[in-house]
Amino acid sequence: CVNCYRMTCGVNLHCSNKAVLTYRREVGSVDPWTPTSNLKMLISAASPDIRNREKELCMDADGRGGVDSTQRVEINPFLLYKFLARYPDCPNPGLNNDICLDDVATELNVERRRIYDIMNVLESLHMVSRSAKNRYAWHGRTKLAQTLAILKQVGEEHKYGQQMQQIRQRLLDKEFDFDGEEKENAEEVELESTEQGQKELFFVELPGVEFKAASVNSRKDKSLRVMSQKFVMLFLVSSPRVVSLDVAAKILIGEDQGADRDKNKFKTKVRRLYDIANVLRSLKLIEKVHVTEERGKKPAFEWVGPEEFPPCVSTPLVPSRSSVENCAKNLFSSPGTKRGFTRHPSLIKMAKSIQDDRRKINSAPSSPAKTSLGQHIKPSSEDNVVLFLKGVMTPNVKSHPAFLQVIHRASTSRQLRVTVRYMLTSDRVTLSSTGSKASPAQEMTPTNIRLLKPAAASPNTTQQAHQLHSPSPAIFNFTLQNLGLISGSGPGSCFSAPQTPECANALPGPLALQQRSMVFFKPVSPVPIQQSVALISMQQVRSATINVQPVCLTRFW
């Protein structure tokens, strides 16, 4: 699958992201597997004025071009790519994360109206929050896991899973009866029974992200934001995580106003779903797929974002208990005097579970069943913990469930100060390396360079450059072999981690960490390569092999 690096093509999933396919054809010389080259492709394919502007502004050293500029292009995803490129995933809270609507509109060369749509979706994920008129604060993905956890919970409470199932079934029935006509009535009755007792869903707030600029919040609808949250919920409660457009639209209509569900309403909802989906796609949270049925293919989207999330996550790379505390504190804080949105009851529940969680961890010093980081690695300055992620298909490691899980556990450990580092190993690069040209090192994003660049290797030759992009299995295996954690190499490596019960049943539940432990994750979605996580104490690494340290510990970040 050219565009679908995850090989999502399953029995009834067929990837058909025409945009990517098209772009790839147009600019075939670009290595399509790097984030930056993707961006370049999008830029190349964008409308002429934007493209020219882009050329003036920055790169395009290779002078590629020659794309038919008359074709209609997807501005929306492109816009967001550009937009996201300007803001870090995990912004430093101390720095200026202010976003001015006018500036963005000007820079991206679009009308304000378009920015509102993007912002609304981002706001629904709490990646931004409105700070004032014309102004937003950028949060990046720092709150994403937390938001998703809440959305999932709310989605479960609303029984979206069952609803979707019902609607699917209904559509299926329709398909087999050749008269779609007669069903109208039955459908109406059923729908009503489904929705009855279901309260209207409000915007799901996040503790700590208060809505300022009250004047703006008074507006009652905010449908795009609410709709976006609902849409995400649908993914989070369904399994497999594939949601077809029509099912989503039907559910979203159902809740709006019970009465009218005519064709127009449906069409409008679908339009809006595309708006939302484009943003989510740019965020790499969903991908376009098709579900195949007797009657033909239906457009659908598949969730490719994080699969599991801890109830509350502190800021990655800077784990601090205080943020966890704050989280709970905020959740319990007395209801604000004037709040623009309803605080969902599940927040309270969640806060309690967080507290319980913390209590357990802090007050059970040596329960073997409930191990925490601190109990296995004695606290000292030497005992930093190094985390390796392998085979992570998610482009954004920091939002990977395994990563977040570890961070969460680490951040709730009282005794241990944990330094977490990570190495990105992108299988999409590795798997697609046949024949494709390596991209120059300059095309790598700063993030990638920081994460992957081994100082020992001078990225001059294409081979080495390519290695920069796919150091994953080789170097990773090499490292772990040196550490004596695995044996063999290559795709079928045998991981000989200590076979403890804790390891076997590591998730869900507390991670069992020992001086030397590896935890394996079995992916829910069809990921071809097993995902694994290794946690090793720094001390152990130092004593293991000298070779390892420069490659993986010192140089990689």
Place this chain on the structure above:
DNA sequence: TGATCCCGCCATGGG
């Protein structure tokens, strides 16, 4: 013809 989504009219609510 269905999928996709650009474009911008116009409603809304505050000042």
Place this chain on the structure above:
DNA sequence: CCCATGGCGGGATCA
């Protein structure tokens, strides 16, 4: 009335 915001649907484009 002006402004910021954003709901909404016509209709263009493409496969």
